Amino acid sequence: MRPTVHDIAEKAGVSLATVDRVLNRRKGVRAETVLRVEQVIASLGYQRDLAAANLAKSRVYPLVFVVPEGENSFMRGLEMAVHEARRRSSVERTDIRLLTVPPFDEGALAYALDGLNIEGLAGVALVATESPAVRRSVARLADAGVPIVTLVSDLPSARRRHYVGIDNVAAGRTAASLLGRFLSHRPGKVAVLAGSMLVRDHVERRLGFDQVMRAEFTDLEVLPVIEGRDEAETAERLVGEMLDRERDVVGIYSLGAGNRGLISALKARGLNGKIEVVAHELTDHARQALADGVFAAVINQDAGHEVRSAIRVMKALADGVDLVDGQERIRIDIFLRDNLP
Amino acid sequence: MRPTVHDIAEKAGVSLATVDRVLNRRKGVRAETVLRVEQVIASLGYQRDLAAANLAKSRVYPLVFVVPEGENSFMRGLEMAVHEARRRSSVERTDIRLLTVPPFDEGALAYALDGLNIEGLAGVALVATESPAVRRSVARLADAGVPIVTLVSDLPSARRRHYVGIDNVAAGRTAASLLGRFLSHRPGKVAVLAGSMLVRDHVERRLGFDQVMRAEFTDLEVLPVIEGRDEAETAERLVGEMLDRERDVVGIYSLGAGNRGLISALKARGLNGKIEVVAHELTDHARQALADGVFAAVINQDAGHEVRSAIRVMKALADGVDLVDGQERIRIDIFLRDNLP
DNA sequence: CTGAAAGCGCTTACAG
DNA sequence: CTGAAAGCGCTTACAG
Numbered sequence: 001m002r003p004t005v006h007d008i009a010e011k012a013g014v015s016l017a018t019v020d021r022v023l024n025r026r027k028g029v030r031a032e033t034v035l036r037v038e039q040v041i042a043s044l045g046y047q048r049d050l051a052a053a054n055l056a057k058s059r060v061y062p063l064v065f066v067v068p069e070g071e072n073s074f075m076r077g078l079e080m081a082v083h084e085a086r087r088r089s090s091v092e093r094t095d096i097r098l099l100t101v102p103p104f105d106e107g108a109l110a111y112a113l114d115g116l117n118i119e120g121l122a123g124v125a126l127v128a129t130e131s132p133a134v135r136r137s138v139a140r141l142a143d144a145g146v147p148i149v150t151l152v153s154d155l156p157s158a159r160r161r162h163y164v165g166i167d168n169v170a171a172g173r174t175a176a177s178l179l180g181r182f183l184s185h186r187p188g189k190v191a192v193l194a195g196s197m198l199v200r201d202h203v204e205r206r207l208g209f210d211q212v213m214r215a216e217f218t219d220l221e222v223l224p225v226i227e228g229r230d231e232a233e234t235a236e237r238l239v240g241e242m243l244d245r246e247r248d249v250v251g252i253y254s255l256g257a258g259n260r261g262l263i264s265a266l267k268a269r270g271l272n273g274k275i276e277v278v279a280h281e282l283t284d285h286a287r288q289a290l291a292d293g294v295f296a297a298v299i300n301q302d303a304g305h306e307v308r309s310a311i312r313v314m315k316a317l318a319d320g321v322d323l324v325d326g327q328e329r330i331r332i333d334i335f336l337r338d339n340l341p
Numbered sequence: 342m343r344p345t346v347h348d349i350a351e352k353a354g355v356s357l358a359t360v361d362r363v364l365n366r367r368k369g370v371r372a373e374t375v376l377r378v379e380q381v382i383a384s385l386g387y388q389r390d391l392a393a394a395n396l397a398k399s400r401v402y403p404l405v406f407v408v409p410e411g412e413n414s415f416m417r418g419l420e421m422a423v424h425e426a427r428r429r430s431s432v433e434r435t436d437i438r439l440l441t442v443p444p445f446d447e448g449a450l451a452y453a454l455d456g457l458n459i460e461g462l463a464g465v466a467l468v469a470t471e472s473p474a475v476r477r478s479v480a481r482l483a484d485a486g487v488p489i490v491t492l493v494s495d496l497p498s499a500r501r502r503h504y505v506g507i508d509n510v511a512a513g514r515t516a517a518s519l520l521g522r523f524l525s526h527r528p529g530k531v532a533v534l535a536g537s538m539l540v541r542d543h544v545e546r547r548l549g550f551d552q553v554m555r556a557e558f559t560d561l562e563v564l565p566v567i568e569g570r571d572e573a574e575t576a577e578r579l580v581g582e583m584l585d586r587e588r589d590v591v592g593i594y595s596l597g598a599g600n601r602g603l604i605s606a607l608k609a610r611g612l613n614g615k616i617e618v619v620a621h622e623l624t625d626h627a628r629q630a631l632a633d634g635v636f637a638a639v640i641n642q643d644a645g646h647e648v649r650s651a652i653r654v655m656k657a658l659a660d661g662v663d664l665v666d667g668q669e670r671i672r673i674d675i676f677l678r679d680n681l682p
Numbered sequence: 683c684t685g686a687a688a689g690c691g692c693t694t695a696c697a698g
Numbered sequence: 699c700t701g702a703a704a705g706c707g708c709t710t711a712c713a714g
């Protein structure tokens with residue numbers, strides 16, 4: 001049988017209250033008593049039963065998710081996943097708040113973070129934008145002891161405790177590898193459509209893409225990045241201009257959102273299916289484009305998995321317990337027409 | 342606040358013991374009392390706190406995993422994942438037993454299932470082999486009320502309650518799609534290496550592969566399936582004979598195990614990197630082959646995820662509670678050299 | 683057929 | 699600085 005607080009109390013010759021004080025590092029216990037109890041704890045190999053502790057405490061984990069607002073379908077999917085998670089709140093003992101902030105707006109994100117009531121917060125998960133202001137806000141929360149988790153786009157070096165998302169450099173490399181192989185021996189130009197070079201996930205995908213293109217597919221010329229702000233209309237206009245301007249575009253890597261605009265631009269010129277396209281995020285539009293042969297492949301990250309993982313991670317950080325690492329690794333999902341779920 | 346058994350007891354004017362009897366459908370309660378209590382339960386929207394119930398019951402879930410023995414690296418990885426899960430037993434309240442049986446041996450699998458002590462069993466997860474004997478054994482367990490989960494290879498129509506694994510037809514289609522595109526406009530023959538046409542996962546992968554090959558890549562000729570019994574030596578010999586016999590083999594789909602033998606056969610003939618290979622399961626050998634350019638792509642299912650999912654599913658079935666569907670969908674992972682984890 | 687009381691493993695006022 | 703007792707939400711003998 002697993003040892004309990006009763007076993008510790010008996011063996012150490014103290015009361016349950018004292019055992020609890022030592023277990024939870026609360027003050028007001030004589031140093032030598034602490035020592036004695038700790039020795040018993042170690043000798044018994046005691047491990048707290050978290051479920052029982054949470055029952056006794058009526059523990060609830062107040063969590064906050066901060067997600068960019070706007071038309072980006074992936075972000076809306078992320079929002080849906082947060083709402084799903086809220087429905088499980090009573091079972092999971094969570095109390096989840098969802099905040100949306102204007103996209104690509106460092107100030108707005110920092111402001112939202114600064115406005116959080118830190119009191120009792122068990123964790124904050126945010127889709128990060130790179131900026132000193134955001135870093136400062138994250139540092140402030142971290143100083144207050146709130147576990148911070150970055151979601152989808154990381155903010156390394158910052159005081160975040162964990163990143164929940166795919167390896168974006170690897171994703172970019174994978175996109176290049178697929179595109180290059182699909183285009184085997186078909187020289188020409190490859191365009192890159194991004195949202196903004198201000199968010200780290202986009203920057204990293206582009207980096208990985210360029211690495212592999214330069215190293216392995218030298219007969220393909222990569223054009224300068226187009227920044228469509230993850231908006232369908234902007235993407236449509238800019239991609240359209242590019243297609244009208246350039247000859248010999250054989251491939252496109254769409255590493256951000258705005259795929260609806262990209263698809264329109266291709267169709268308007270009868271180029272759907274003629275140009276190999278690798279895109280990100282399996283939204284409804286992307287799914288349709290795969291089925292129609294407009295997209296050759298879609299690289300995806302599972303928003304549901306990400307939200308569940310973020311919640312598990314924040315709770316574990318708040319409780320100081322271990323994670324099952326493999327369970328928290330977010331996969332680079334690759335979808336072709338043939339493995340659509 | 343969420344209503345508790347105390348609220349029910351008070352509102353229904355009965356004791357906690359009676360509430361518990363009704364909640365757990367135990368007999369020995371007057372019909373009208375049952376009715377009254379049930380009405381109160383419904384009116385309060387009561388939901389049992391499973392953690393508290395398990396604490397009170399000192400509930401433990403006895404689970405059994407049945408996995409084929411032998412050299413198949415993927416199965417050994419599955420076994421490792423089960424051992425990992427055992428390490429979490431005290432936290433997850435599980436008591437996990439691992440049984441190994443000879444591979445591709447219907448009789449041995451049925452015998453192992455029949456030998457199980459059903460008493461109190463919360464679930465059985467098995468890598469299924471297709472056969473009437475296995476179906477009978479599964480039915481017997483199901484009749485005894487034991488939740489059965491198939492793992493990796495399904496046994497549809499049988500009395501299993503859930504399948505934990507990838508969609509193998511889709512996996513086969515995906516393999517064909519990748520291979521066909523990588524070989525674009527390079528006509529020739531494609532070989533298929535399987536373990537055995539007795540296990541459903543292999544049959545289904547082949548089916549999906551053929552579907553796409555016939556429909557989309559008509560300049561590729563698919564050779565008859567080679568059955569290597571998932572053994573490296575057998576695979577090496579049979580693939581070697583095939584390579585020596587056939588001209589113009591441009592691609593190979595390895596849909597089972599025995600990849601070590603396949604790699605040796607290719608290398609012995611200096612064909613590594615010359616023939617496009619799509620294989621299954623990211624074992625150490627497959628990983629190395631990807632890195633070396635011997636394999637173009639590897640389709641994988643995450644053994645850790647499968648074992649964790651099987652455990653969650655069996656516990657949920659035993660308790661009669663709902664699952665988070667998205668969490669239990671096993672992905673078809675596609676690995677290229679560029680997204681190796 | 684029904685209920686009072688104790689208990690699962692932990693925490694929390696409160697009293698001393 | 700320490701402990702006795704009650705309580706978290708549920709279940710389980712035991713008695714009637």
